[in-house]
Amino acid sequence: MYLLGYDVGSSSVKAALVNADSGQIVASDFFPKNEMKITAAKPGWAEQSPDMWWENLKLATESVLSAAGVAGGDIKAIGISYQMHGLVLVDKFKQVLRPSIIWCDSRAVPYGEKAFKAIGEEKALSHLLNSPGNFTAAKLAWIKENEPQIYERIDKFMLPGDYVAMRLTGDAVTTIGGLSEGIFWDFKEGRISKDVMDFFGFDESMVPEIKPTMGIQGYVNAWAAKELNLAEGTPVTYRAGDQPNNALSLNVLEPGEIASTAGTSGVVYGVLGNINYDPLSRVNTFAHVNHTSRKNRLGVLLCINGTGILNSWVKHNIVASGVSYNDMNDLAAQSAIGSRGISIIPFGNGAERILQNRNRGCSIHGVNFNINKQCDLIRAAQEGIVFSFQYGMEIMRGMGMEISVIRAGKANMFLSPIFRQTLAGVSGAVIELYDTDGAAGAAKGAGIGAGIYKDSKEAFASLTKLDVIEPSQALREQYQQAYETWKQYI
Numbered sequence: 001m002y003l004l005g006y007d008v009g010s011s012s013v014k015a016a017l018v019n020a021d022s023g024q025i026v027a028s029d030f031f032p033k034n035e036m037k038i039t040a041a042k043p044g045w046a047e048q049s050p051d052m053w054w055e056n057l058k059l060a061t062e063s064v065l066s067a068a069g070v071a072g073g074d075i076k077a078i079g080i081s082y083q084m085h086g087l088v089l090v091d092k093f094k095q096v097l098r099p100s101i102i103w104c105d106s107r108a109v110p111y112g113e114k115a116f117k118a119i120g121e122e123k124a125l126s127h128l129l130n131s132p133g134n135f136t137a138a139k140l141a142w143i144k145e146n147e148p149q150i151y152e153r154i155d156k157f158m159l160p161g162d163y164v165a166m167r168l169t170g171d172a173v174t175t176i177g178g179l180s181e182g183i184f185w186d187f188k189e190g191r192i193s194k195d196v197m198d199f200f201g202f203d204e205s206m207v208p209e210i211k212p213t214m215g216i217q218g219y220v221n222a223w224a225a226k227e228l229n230l231a232e233g234t235p236v237t238y239r240a241g242d243q244p245n246n247a248l249s250l251n252v253l254e255p256g257e258i259a260s261t262a263g264t265s266g267v268v269y270g271v272l273g274n275i276n277y278d279p280l281s282r283v284n285t286f287a288h289v290n291h292t293s294r295k296n297r298l299g300v301l302l303c304i305n306g307t308g309i310l311n312s313w314v315k316h317n318i319v320a321s322g323v324s325y326n327d328m329n330d331l332a333a334q335s336a337i338g339s340r341g342i343s344i345i346p347f348g349n350g351a352e353r354i355l356q357n358r359n360r361g362c363s364i365h366g367v368n369f370n371i372n373k374q375c376d377l378i379r380a381a382q383e384g385i386v387f388s389f390q391y392g393m394e395i396m397r398g399m400g401m402e403i404s405v406i407r408a409g410k411a412n413m414f415l416s417p418i419f420r421q422t423l424a425g426v427s428g429a430v431i432e433l434y435d436t437d438g439a440a441g442a443a444k445g446a447g448i449g450a451g452i453y454k455d456s457k458e459a460f461a462s463l464t465k466l467d468v469i470e471p472s473q474a475l476r477e478q479y480q481q482a483y484e485t486w487k488q489y490i
Helices: 050-068 109-119 121-128 136-146 160-169 176-181 194-200 222-228 242-249 308-317 325-332 374-398 417-427 438-449 476-487
Strands: 002-008 013-019 025-031 075-082 088-090 156-158 214-219 235-241 258-262 266-272 284-287 298-304 343-347 361-365 405-409 430-435 464-469
Touching: 002 050, 002 160, 002 438, 013 050, 013 438, 025 050, 025 438, 050 160, 050 222, 075 160, 075 242, 075 438, 088 160, 109 121, 109 136, 109 194, 121 194, 136 194, 156 160, 160 214, 160 222, 160 235, 176 235, 176 284, 214 438, 235 242, 235 438, 242 258, 242 266, 242 298, 242 438, 266 374, 298 374, 308 325, 308 374, 325 374, 325 417, 343 374, 343 476, 374 417, 374 476, 417 430, 417 464, 417 476
Parallel strands: 002 075, 075 235, 258 405, 405 430
Antiparallel strands: 002 013, 013 025, 088 156, 214 235, 258 266, 266 298, 284 298, 343 361, 430 464
């Protein structure tokens, strides 16, 4: 008995096949091997073809079934994780009307800001828990004004995960979590936001039917079964955005539990048990995967755009050709806490939410030509990323969130000892690293949704802890001093 999980990102589509009994991943793969194309017709735009997601999903499915020697009929449930905040539009024949406007597209910022002021900032935050900002609702408003001929043909708007599920099942459905991340959900009223729909002039008929995050969302139809070599009737029983799903993958479900990732962008994601928000909307609050009308479970999302992309920039522009990331980590270790006076502000990948959507850019401060070396720059880049995390976590703590343990997959920036030690040192939190990924988490989420697992404890009993990094009390003051120096340059 197997579970199939998909993780539909903006770089690739990953599939993982999990043995439901042992909880172990028996096969996983991703496509394409190079990053998927993102089209930017104008500065600040970012679009992808939903058909491209499906074609890569097909390749990943074929690969894991072949590698594991598993027949499609042996898969008992399917789960989907997906890139958040995107917009997919389909007509009444379920045909895509235009490329998807994805998460990192910033064209809709003015539309969200206008709605925030018109609805009333206090009302928007207390009901939506966020400013409409640059999320899915604002992107749909951009379509309405700038592409009216497309807007008139819309039958349903969807998030990327909704679209993939529609291709699997033939049904256009969504979740409360998905609607909340699109800023369509009113948490006080427990329904689709009338304020948002009325202000933008959206018809509720465009909203897909709402299904539970964990539960039956549809069944694989004959067409998709043939496309993917799966069994017709296989249930799709879980769907969540990539960051809530990453938290699920790390068994982060209850108040005070924290998950983190540090790829191209970086995320700290914590669970709240009460409805709350940041009054400046510098972090975002969405329905978590286990949120219900009877039990509030909200995910507070801190996102730093300039994370691994800064480390990558250093690799391609500062160090010699052929120097690996591991080599860079070794070089960084030759420097000292505080990088001998260098501070790097890492916000060079667009407007940052924690800075109230200011595009601060990346900058380097404190260079001394007489003492600083390459190793100091490399370390300062990693410290700058960590310090941006700490800056955001101070906002989360201000909302009443406890941050004593941070769980993460052992991947990307968390492979760097300097990154891990600095994060533990400046935050005072224990870092726990696990062997997991989003596609495997989606597979186990499907197992919970299908009733194969009775709860998350059973689903994640096999979760393997790889490493624990304790904060150094002896070095805490040095980390804090370096952070305070860094903070003065924001």
